[in-house]
Each structure stands twice: as structure tokens, then as C-alpha cells.
Amino acid sequence: MSATGASSSAKSRGIAAIFLLTVILFAVLPYLLSTYYLGLVIEILIFALFAMSLDLLIGYTGMASLGHAAYFGVAAYAVGLLSLKLHWSVWSALPAALIIVTLVAALFGLLALRTRGSYFLMITLALSQVAWGIAFGWHSLTGGDDGLPDVPRPALASDWSLAGDRSFYFFVLLLAGTGMLLLAHVAMSPFGFALRGIRESETRMQALGYNVWRYKFAAFILAAAFAGLAGALYAYYNRFVSPDYLQVFRSAEVLLMVILGGAGTLIGPAIGAAVIVLLENVISAYTERWLIVIGTIYILVALFAPGGIIGFIRELRGRRVKS
Amino acid sequence: MLLFLLASGLSLIFGLMKILNLTHGSFYLLGGYFGLVVLQKTGSFVLAVLGASLAIALIGIIMERFFLRRFHLQQLPQVLVTFGFLFIFSDIATVIWGANPQSMPRPELFAGSLQFNGFYYPTYRLFIIGFGLFVAAFLWWLQDGTRIGAMLRASVDNEEIARALGINVSLLFTLVFGLGAFLAALGGVMGGPILGVYPGADFEVLLLGFVVVIIGGLGSLKGALVGGLIVGLLDNFGKVFFPELALFTIFAPMALILAIRPAGLFGRE
Numbered sequence: 001m002s003a004t005g006a007s008s009s010a011k012s013r014g015i016a017a018i019f020l021l022t023v024i025l026f027a028v029l030p031y032l033l034s035t036y037y038l039g040l041v042i043e044i045l046i047f048a049l050f051a052m053s054l055d056l057l058i059g060y061t062g063m064a065s066l067g068h069a070a071y072f073g074v075a076a077y078a079v080g081l082l083s084l085k086l087h088w089s090v091w092s093a094l095p096a097a098l099i100i101v102t103l104v105a106a107l108f109g110l111l112a113l114r115t116r117g118s119y120f121l122m123i124t125l126a127l128s129q130v131a132w133g134i135a136f137g138w139h140s141l142t143g144g145d146d147g148l149p150d151v152p153r154p155a156l157a158s159d160w161s162l163a164g165d166r167s168f169y170f171f172v173l174l175l176a177g178t179g180m181l182l183l184a185h186v187a188m189s190p191f192g193f194a195l196r197g198i199r200e201s202e203t204r205m206q207a208l209g210y211n212v213w214r215y216k217f218a219a220f221i222l223a224a225a226f227a228g229l230a231g232a233l234y235a236y237y238n239r240f241v242s243p244d245y246l247q248v249f250r251s252a253e254v255l256l257m258v259i260l261g262g263a264g265t266l267i268g269p270a271i272g273a274a275v276i277v278l279l280e281n282v283i284s285a286y287t288e289r290w291l292i293v294i295g296t297i298y299i300l301v302a303l304f305a306p307g308g309i310i311g312f313i314r315e316l317r318g319r320r321v322k323s
Numbered sequence: 324m325l326l327f328l329l330a331s332g333l334s335l336i337f338g339l340m341k342i343l344n345l346t347h348g349s350f351y352l353l354g355g356y357f358g359l360v361v362l363q364k365t366g367s368f369v370l371a372v373l374g375a376s377l378a379i380a381l382i383g384i385i386m387e388r389f390f391l392r393r394f395h396l397q398q399l400p401q402v403l404v405t406f407g408f409l410f411i412f413s414d415i416a417t418v419i420w421g422a423n424p425q426s427m428p429r430p431e432l433f434a435g436s437l438q439f440n441g442f443y444y445p446t447y448r449l450f451i452i453g454f455g456l457f458v459a460a461f462l463w464w465l466q467d468g469t470r471i472g473a474m475l476r477a478s479v480d481n482e483e484i485a486r487a488l489g490i491n492v493s494l495l496f497t498l499v500f501g502l503g504a505f506l507a508a509l510g511g512v513m514g515g516p517i518l519g520v521y522p523g524a525d526f527e528v529l530l531l532g533f534v535v536v537i538i539g540g541l542g543s544l545k546g547a548l549v550g551g552l553i554v555g556l557l558d559n560f561g562k563v564f565f566p567e568l569a570l571f572t573i574f575a576p577m578a579l580i581l582a583i584r585p586a587g588l589f590g591r592e
Contacts, residue, residue: 064399064402066402111581111582114581114585115581118343119537119581119585121398122533122536123537123581125530125533126530126533126534126574126577129530129574130578133574248530252406255403259403263399289414289418291411291413291414292410292411294407294410295406295407295408295410295414297407298403298407299403299404299407301403302394302403302404302407303390303393303400303404306400
């Protein structure tokens with residue numbers, strides 16, 4: 001591989017062009033799609049952000065969390081409760097929700113980061129179940145199993161509501177898009193490379209003078225905060241919050257999105273999210289046995305596409321170059 | 324004690340093969356359903372216990388041989404595969420047995436209760452306690468007192484050397500996975516008369532099993548036993564005193580123990 005200056009600047013120009021095209025595409029989408037499909041796109045954006053935030057943990061830092069839905073759900077509940085019970089506007093409810101998620105993640109992180117590997121997986125799962133247990137059991141606050149209905153769509157000012165589908169779409173696009181770009185920025189920063197170093201060898205990074213624990217803690221909280229942003233958006237989108245938001249199934253689903261797309265690539269998990277959201281909507285139109293289908297997908301991905309979609313594409317490309 | 328049956332299987336599989344088996348709860352649930360079917364067909368509780376457990380053990384062995392074998396020591400694919408099976412089994416169970424809980428009659432021999440110190444103890448519960456202790460003793464003996472146990476411990480400590488010594492490690496692993504599945508199904512059938520068999524039990528039980536092995540320490544029989552006791556007590560008292568926060572009373576102490584001893588009470592790093 002010899003990357004000359006000319007070709008790399010051509011490459012970055014190519015990336016800029018693709019980026020511009022994507023922005024234009026997403027900007028005109030609401031004028032092309034019906035309400036139903038626009039809803040799907042919103043859902044994809046939200047889950048793409050969610051999956052990318054988990055990728056920061058799994059793909060970059062090498063910490064497999066099975067409780068990522070906890071932060072998604074906590075933020076959703078925070079937004080729901082603040083706007084329903086205290087009638088806060090989006091300007092205060094959304095930042096407050098993110099602060100709450102960060103605090104919860106800091107607490108969980110203190111506990112979970114004492115462990116690694118399978119223990120980490122189990123404790124993140126158990127902690128998310130604590131959150132689920134509270135959401136489910138604390139009926140007077142959270143409505144228990146019934147959830148919180150009628151969460152209002154955000155309004156930027158008293159006469160500027162985002163209740164319409166198009167305006168809400170742009171709201172999600174702006175926030176989720178910013179979140180994704182920030183995540184990509186983090187992943188490409190020296191901080192992101194330090195995380196990759198930790199993934200490869202913690203002891204080596206320690207020997208190089210990195211405070212490994214602090215890096216992991218920061219990654220943990222960052223990932224949780226972005227998951228929280230996704231969760232808050234989802235609460236606004238569905239106008240409803242229920243304990244399902246922080247259930248293990250959701251944690252597992254987002255894990256599948258990450259691996260299906262390709263862990264450690266950021267763009268992969270976003271694609272994975274799109275695939276899963278679309279499949280879920282298409283398949284549940286035909287059959288109620290969605291669990292069997294998604295279970296089979298889990299196994300097939302593990303067996304045949306361990307590198308995910310991105311890994312598969314890269315492999316194809318590599319083959320073409322060789323032949 | 325039921326928790327011990329469950330956790331010992333989970334712990335065994337993890338301790339020896341480093342597989343975090345998320346399908347474990349499904350083994351429990353399917354064990355319960357299979358037991359129910361056999362019981363209805365034959366009317367014999369003993370046959371139900373044996374038949375269901377053996378059938379589940381077979382499913383476990385097939386899973387290990389054809390799906391998990393190739394992912395030895397690769398954590399993420401293992402999680403994906405076992406999660407996939409968890410979904411599939413739970414959905415299949417709902418298709419076949421419906422969404423309503425099913426109750427299982429107690430075996431007639433243990434239908435009564437014993438009076439002791441003015442309290443009544445249903446004999447079936449006493450029987451389960453005795454049975455759990457018996458299984459614990461058996462597993463102990465298997466691990467520490469037999470040739471197979473020695474081979475197992477050798478394979479865990481140093482797989483390559485064990486292979487070089489002519490021990491068939493992969494066969495051992497398959498058997499262990501089968502045994503773990505067997506134990507989970509055993510818990511499912513034996514627990515049927517007390518707890519009933521219902522959809523969603525697979526998940527509940529899996530989480531409880533996790534907590535038990537986290538508290539006790541993965542891969543430790545003693546840990547599974549002590550952890551099972553602690554979690555069982557916490558669960559019962561929690562449900563009585565803080566019904567709204569039932570899960571919380573289990574998970575909060577677990578988080579505490581983990582914070583102090585990350586490898587659990589009897590685990591080794």
C-alpha cells in the first residue's frame with residue numbers, strides 16, 4: 001500500500017462529495033416520501049445513532065456491553081417525565097435528560113469497569129435490568145407497564161411546534177446527524193486512537209503511560225450520552241415511553257445492529273441499524289414470528305458474516321484487487 | 324435450590340468452556356414444557372424429569388457441536404448465537420404451548436406437608452432441597468473425585484497440554500455443555516409444580532442465574548451453591564418487603580459484591 005499525497009487528497013475530496021450528496025439526499029427525502037416511510041427514516045436515524053454509540057464501546061474500546069439500552073431508556077424516561085410532569089420545554093428537558101444519563105452512566109461505569117470480558121457483559125446486563133426493574137416497578141412515577149403516554153412533540157417556541165412530520169424529521173436529522181458526526185470525530189481523534197490501543201492491549205497502553213481506566217470511563221460515558229440522545233429522540237418520536245425501552249431485548253438488538261454492520265467502523269452499525277429497522281417493519285407485516293426470524297439472523301451473522309456487512313464488502317474488494 | 328441447579332449448569336459451562344450461555348434460561352423453560360408433555364402422556368413424574376432433561380441435554384449437545392464449537396473463546400459470536408437460540412426457542416415455545424402459564428401437578432408421593440415446630444413444610448419443597456443437595460454432592464464428586472473430573476480440570480488449566488496427553492478435550496466440552504443443559508432442564512421440571520411453566524420464565528431465570536454466578540463467582544460450584552442461597556433469600560424477602568422494587572433488591576446487593584470482589588465470592592481471576 002502506497003498512499004501518495006495526491007491520491008489521499010482525492011480521497012478526501014471524494015468523501016466530501018459523498019457527504020454533500022448525503023446531506024442533500026436527506027434534505028429532500030421528506031418531500032419525496034409518504035408519512036409512513038418518513039417515519040421509518042426517522043427511526044433509522046435514531047437507531048443508527050444508538051448503534052454507533054455502542055460501537056464506540058464494542059468496536060473501538062473492545063468492551064462488549066449488553067446493557068446499552070439502559071441509557072437509551074433512562075433518557076427517554078427523563079424527557080418523558082420532565083415534559084409531562086414538569087412541563088419543561090425541549091430546550092431544558094433534552095439537556096437535562098442528557099445530564100441525567102451521564103450521571104447514571106458514571107455510576108454504572110464505576111461498577112462495571114471493575115470487570116472485563118464476560119463479567120463486564122453480565123454486569124452491564126444486570127445493571128440495565130436494575131433500571132428496567134425500577135421503570136417497571138415504580139408505578140406511581142413511571143406508570144409501570146403502561147408506560148408514559150402522550151409525550152408531547154417538542155416545540156422550539158410557543159408558536160413554533162415540531163408536531164408536523166416534516167419539521168420533526170428535520171429536528172431528528174439535525175440532532176442525530178450532529179451526534180453521528182461528533183461520534184465520528186471522537187473516533188478519529190487521538191482519544192479514539194487511544195481507545196483502539198486499549199482494545200488491542202491494555203497492558204501495553206498502560207506501559208505507554210496512558211491512564212487506561214480513565215479512557216475507558218470516558219468512552220463509557222460518551223457512549224451512554226449518545227445513546228441517551230437517541231433515546232430522548234425516540235421518546236419524542238413515539239410520543240410514548242415504556243419499560244420496553246430499556247429491556248434486554250433492545251440491548252441485544254442494538255448489539256446485533258453493530259455486529260451485523262461491522263463493529264469498529266461506525267458507518268457499519270448505521271447500516272446495520274437501517275437493515276434491522278427495515279426488516280422488522282417488512283417482516284412483521286407478514287408474520288408474528290419476528291423473534292424466530294431475528295434469532296435466525298443472529299445465528300447466521302455469527303456463522304457467516306463475523307465482520308459484518310462492511311467486513312464483507314472489504315473482503316470482496318480485497319479479492320478483486322488480488323485477482 | 325432450584326437456583327443452584329440452574330446456576331451450577333451455567334457456571335459449569337462458563338467455568339470450563341468460557342462460554343456465556345444465554346440459552347440457559349431456554350433450557351430451563353423447554354425442560355419445564357417437555358416435562359409437562361411427558362407427564363401428561365405417561366403420568367410418571369420420574370419419567371418426566373428424566374425424559375425432559377435428557378432431551379434438553381441432547382439439544383444442548385447439538386448446539387455445542389454444530390454452532391458453538393467453531394467459536395471457541397470468541398465471545399461476541401457466542402453471545403450472538405446463544406441469543407439467537409434464546410429468541411428462537413422462546414418463540415417456538417409460545418407457538419406450541421401458547422402464551423398462558425401452565426401448571427404442573429405435584430408428584431403424589433410428595434403432595435402432603437410435614438409439621439415441624441408448629442410450621443408446615445410442603446414435602447415437595449423439602450424434597451427439592453434434598454435433591455439439590457444430592458446434585459451438589461454428585462457434581463462435587465464428579466469434579467474432584469473421578470477421572471473425568473481430573474481430565475476436565477486439566478483441560479481447563481491447560482488445554483493444549485491436556486490434548487497432548489491424549490485427552491479428548493472437544494468431546495469433554497460437548498459433554499459438559501450437555502450436562503449443563505441437563506441441569507437447567509432438571510431445574511425446569513422440578514420447579515414446574517412450584518412455579519408453573521410460563522413464557523418469559525426463560526429470561527427471568529437466566530437473569531437470576533446470572534446474578535447467582537456473579538455473586539458466587541463464575542466456574543465455582545461452591546459459589547453457585549452459596550450464591551443460590553443468597554439470591555433465593557433476597558428474592559423472597561425482597562418480594563415481601565419491597566414488592567415495587569423486587570428486582571432491585573437482588574441487583575443492588577449484586578452490584579455491591581461486584582464492586583468489592585469483581586470476581587465474585589469464590590471466583591478466581
